[in-house]
Amino acid sequence: MKRIKHQILRPSTGLTFNLPIFLESSADEMGVMVPFDGDIEQVEQFCNFTYKGNGNDITVYNTTNTNKLKDLVNAIFRISWGDGTSNTLAMPTVYDTNLPYVSHTYSSSGVKTIEVTVDSPWRVNKVKKQVTVPFTGSYGIPTDLGTLSFTVPYSEPLITGRTQNYLQNYTTLTGQTENTNISFIAIGKSRIDEVRKYGSVNAYSGLTITSNYTGYSINSLYYMDYEDGYTHITGTTASYQNEEVYQGMVTRNEHLLGFIDEPQIFSDIFVERGKQGIMERNLRLGEMDSVGEISVYGSGYFNVKKQ
């Protein structure tokens, strides 16, 4: 972090100063986006729980994922409430629809450590979570974010007090209704040979010859042939959806941070399958065009004895 020092002469009367400063940022690559199925699951699948509370009452739900762990049978879940008492917690039978739960009322306030232990024939797991009782509020899913107030940045004079209904406006944005045009440039092949005017299809227009390139337009695309053999093709798309409104299920895989493109696998390994067919040698002979090819076929597939 930079530290900049200025010296200002105090005026005899109160004055407001304007001090020019420079702010900088650093650019870095956050990696490529990778698609995924959109499902988000709990971190711990084998033994986990959630809870809901109100006052000194608490209800704990067993969230063990029986969809992924279908063989989790004969497991016993025990819950220790952190105040010396304990209960047995049932295992979910249908994941996501009916979570088994057990309730408890604390007789005293304070921080309590709730501990759920799963004892199965294969492994024993334990998960602890701390809660503070009494609960001042209960969990719930809000349905309305209300109105957002904001100031329009960089406006002069400053536009303040603008409001928008949060959900509705972003619903519009994420409904992919916000389109824009975007200009692009690509490297391609010259079509100067097609400048013959065969009707309207291959017609060109706007022929421009400069010291750097020869320019012309075909089908709303502008071509610039450079002397090094490359052709720049520029144009404008319509109804382009920019990244902000892209709603595909994507994320950034941190293993790809710093990369600018998805990994590609190049392989020149040839796998020779085993000799299993009784007619294989005869059939392979049909793949050769000359007798001399026998010795080089398949890097020595045929054992040629020279006499």
Add this chain to the structure above:
Amino acid sequence: MAIGSYGIVRPADVSPDDVDIFYHYVSGRTATSTVTFKKLSPASDYLTPVLHNGETGGTADVEVLGGLYNLKLAAADFSELGIYTLHMRPKQIRTVITDCGILASLPSVRGLVIDLSAIPSNDRGKFSPQGVVGYRVEYLDSNGKKIPNFYRIITSNFYCEPVISNTTNTSQKSIRYRYTDAATNFMFLTITPSAAPSTRPTTVPFIGQPNQNIILTNTYFNPTTVEVEMVEHDASTLAHALYGNQSKSVSDGVYTIYDNNNSIYRQYNLYEVKDQFNETLYEVRERKTDIDENLNFNVITE
């Protein structure tokens, strides 16, 4: 891969609304000096971006030049002599982790679920899909202390919703989510690092836990500190005293120093006084507060 020289520092075009400005004032460098420390809010009242004009290109008075900002030192806050330290850093947003989760098809990628209704309303608009990529996540412990030297970076964020099948019984809290196209109150943030190294797959980095308080900070610019020292004299005023025009009115003993415009900069009374007890004679130069305008340099030298 090509190797080349390139710069990664760019002029910031951050909105002043995404900046926190802290004000620190001491009258002197001594340890006993009283410290005034406060936040200058809203930052947009103190920090304004410099815009293009007709000379610099770009859309005049609309397009941000980039990098260059005006920091306003209001008279109400900067009237005293002393050292003012202004610290500008990206704005912080405080919230709480609602839940932690993993991506079903990429189990090594973990992330945080936050409830947008717990975000201050002025900052809620930033939480659009991919809107907080690059933000830094810092963590507070249960005592409210910030965990030092520990942070994570948000790599993607999208709306998510608890799975529908779980809502038939509203008393149950969902433990599964799914990305949604439409806006919801929940947002899933993937962060880095969150995956265990391949050599030790059980050593999973800590990314926080439900109900933990976190601080989200944008990374739109690098924090900077500006020190402003409000002084009684600078080089130009000292030069008035050293090299400026001067006059001495002999009859009334008024000594006048002029600035480079020949305006009166200072006036002093010159006189002698003798101690009535030990007869010691003193020559005195005393600053004159009621300026004698008749001693204007141009008037007395014409």
